[in-house]
Amino acid sequence: MTRSQPVLSVRGLHKSFGPVRALDGVDLEVHRHEVVALVGDNAAGKSTLAKVIAGVLTPDAGTVVVDGKAVPPGSPATARSLGVATVFQDLALAENLDVVQNLFLGQELAGKGGLGLDEATMENRAREILASLTSRIPSVRTPLSALSAGQRQTVAIARTQLGDPKVVVLDEPTASLSVAQTAEVLTHVQSLRDLGHGVILISHNLSDVLAVADRVEVLRHGHNNGSFTAAEVTHEAVVAAITGATRLRR
Numbered sequence: 001m002t003r004s005q006p007v008l009s010v011r012g013l014h015k016s017f018g019p020v021r022a023l024d025g026v027d028l029e030v031h032r033h034e035v036v037a038l039v040g041d042n043a044a045g046k047s048t049l050a051k052v053i054a055g056v057l058t059p060d061a062g063t064v065v066v067d068g069k070a071v072p073p074g075s076p077a078t079a080r081s082l083g084v085a086t087v088f089q090d091l092a093l094a095e096n097l098d099v100v101q102n103l104f105l106g107q108e109l110a111g112k113g114g115l116g117l118d119e120a121t122m123e124n125r126a127r128e129i130l131a132s133l134t135s136r137i138p139s140v141r142t143p144l145s146a147l148s149a150g151q152r153q154t155v156a157i158a159r160t161q162l163g164d165p166k167v168v169v170l171d172e173p174t175a176s177l178s179v180a181q182t183a184e185v186l187t188h189v190q191s192l193r194d195l196g197h198g199v200i201l202i203s204h205n206l207s208d209v210l211a212v213a214d215r216v217e218v219l220r221h222g223h224n225n226g227s228f229t230a231a232e233v234t235h236e237a238v239v240a241a242i243t244g245a246t247r248l249r250r
Contacts, residue, residue: 005068007032007083007198008053008167013062015048015222022048023059024222030167030198035189037201037213037230041242045222046202050169053200054086055079067166083166087173091156099140099147100126103159129161130154133191136184150181157188161195168192169200174208186212206235218242 010028014021023045030036038046051057053064058074065071066082093102100119103126109118126140135154137147144152153173160168170189174182182205189212192199203209209216210230218226218241226241240246 006030007067009065010053011063013049013052014060015052015057016060022222026219026222027224028217030200032196032198033193034215035193035199035201035213037203037209037216038219039203039206039209039216039238039242040219044219046219047171050086050171050202053169054084080163084169085160085163085165086169087156087160088171089175091152093144093152093156095145098143099137099155102144102155103162107162129158132195133158133188148181150177150184153177153185154188165197167198167200171202172204174203174205182208206238210235220244
């Protein structure tokens, strides 16, 4: 794996909500073909960091750089245009629409002459994306309401691929899923890495994290408290960093 330049570089992020310091000088790097797991207890700053990277929240200080270009504070549209794709826990999917319609919602392709929609091209692209993620969704015309929770997560992840992102941020993608559904979603995470993306996986489940991550970054009370190579670290060492039994010197 080439380490010459990270696809995402976060430096010195600070973010407070009144007296609560959610991020306290956080640093993070993600490279292409790499899954970085972001772990920590509740209120550690994980989701706040994801929202700053996605341009949803404006940091009080610090920088977010994607592929050498700075992400302007508080600009989700610019973050997306620079290559940041984020799947938050609410998924933001439409129950009454099918898979194709959800993938292209707000990004529909017009037909020839600007008349109607190019349904055939959208269907084919949807099949290509789902195949690249090794999805088990039987038909791209299946209504979302007929899909399992795991398959809905698949649709949300697949939607990130329309913009050919450089970084994909997944906020608790396996929460409340069955064992089989979790295994399928983790396969998608690996597929994103294989496709060349940098992936940030936010999760409370350390078994999931150690199964697919290349690196584990620990946040505690809004600051970095450990960085580990997933293949070499133990479950106990990560827990110790999460709980504060071990502390990163600052």
